[in-house]
Amino acid sequence: MTDPIDSNRLRKTLALLQQATGGEELAALAAVRRILDTGGLSLSDLVPVNSIAGTRGDDRTSSRPPSSPFAFKEDFDDFMERKEPGYRARMAAEQAEIARQNAAFRQSVIAKYGSEAAALCPTPLEQAINDACKPLIRVRAGYPDDLDGCNPFLFGGLPARVVAVLKAAVPMPTTLQKAASEVAFWEERDHEIRSIMEGCPIEQRLSLACEARRQMVMDALQYDIRAVSVADAIFRVEFLLNSGTYPTEKELQPALDDLRALAAGEENRQAMVQNHSSATSSVSARRSEVIRLLSHPATATLADREIARQVGVSPQTVGNLRRKLATSG
Incomplete structure (x- = not known):
């Protein structure tokens, strides 16, 4: 027996898909498929093929351009209303509440910084990172800007030169708690910028350099910084569980390694984590x-x-x- 789909999550993922580009679009599309899979549905169930082609008999659908199945929002709403009567009303109420919360947050950001312009000015941490990475920014006509050939907003690892520059610009956190604190800062800062620049493309939120730094600190939190106590190992797992996604086996492996090392004793622990420990020893x-x-x-x-x-x-x-x-x- 299949589980009912999370229609609210599906709607939000579809909204993200409409804004995404490149690798992000592929990731969002994969997320849509996973949500539909839980209910035993597929993309063809979401929007009929003849509707996508613009050949359905009614004028409303046949007049729309066949650009993408996700451009047919009305088809999706009709589908969900049939499956869950009252869906449209629930979504309208939810969207109204989200809009109210967004407006309230936007006003709090303006009050915090004094003005919209001030809210968009880089913080000292952002400025230090942007200044350090400025020589690595590559601007090409007709292409998105990149950071030494890499766009952190898309998939792929950061070039070694970018990693070295970012580490030299601002010391990396050396504890799980410090890393989590910096990750929270970047997420809040991204939220602040987006609240001021409503409807902006994803690339216009955090700068390329700051997004690269955020990813580096997140990787350190998830994989690189070693737990020095059981409380640290639990902290890492709780962070993953509270991130809003299901942790993968790869993401949980560092916590398991730490617990095994802690159980084995300090002497064995030093040997097990020597290859990837960020803590200094001598x-x-x-x-x-x-x-x-x-x-x-x-x-x-x-x-x-x-x-x-x-x-x-x-x-x-x-x-x-x-x-x-x-x-x-």
Whole structure:
């Protein structure tokens, strides 16, 4: 027996599909198919083939251009109304509530920054990242801008040069909690920009460089940063579960690796994560990491205790190095 389809999720995915381009369009189309599969439906059930071709007998459908099955929104609404009576009324009420919430959020963004123009100005973090990546931005007539040959809004990994520049521009978070905090910042910032630039293309939200940074931090949170406690491993899993999607086996694997390593004991754990651990291990490496954090404007203002916690040294060590840097500077 098939499950009923999530009509609300399907409607939102169709709306995303209408805005998407390139790889995003393929991803959205695949998501539509997955939603329909849960109800034992296919794309042909969503919109009849003769409607797509513009050959249905009634004037309303035959007069529309056969550009895409998803251009026929009225067909979809008719289909859902037959399947779920009252669907149109429910969707109209939901859309009205969404519009009200969006308007309220937009006003809160304007109040936060003082004006629409100010809300669109880069934050200090955005500016630092944009400035660092500016030499890598490639603009070509007739093509989307890219970042050293890569468009972070589409599929594909980031070039090594982009990764190196972004890491040098602003230190990467070294704990799962810090990474989650930065991911939340980027998602909120993206929401703010979209609320001001209503209806803008996806590429006009976060900048290319900032979207690349967001993806890097997300990858660090999901795969690279190692859990140092069971609480960390649970934190990673809870983050994945709260992301609004079903975690894949690949996404859950780091948490399983961490739990196995923690259960095996500290000595075995160090051996298991040595190849991909981002934590520093030697005394000299930890000292260099402290100096790097103290020397960078974005992290120099952190408390000694916080830097000590991130790197794995004592607050006294951080304080001593901070004083040495102050006297030598």
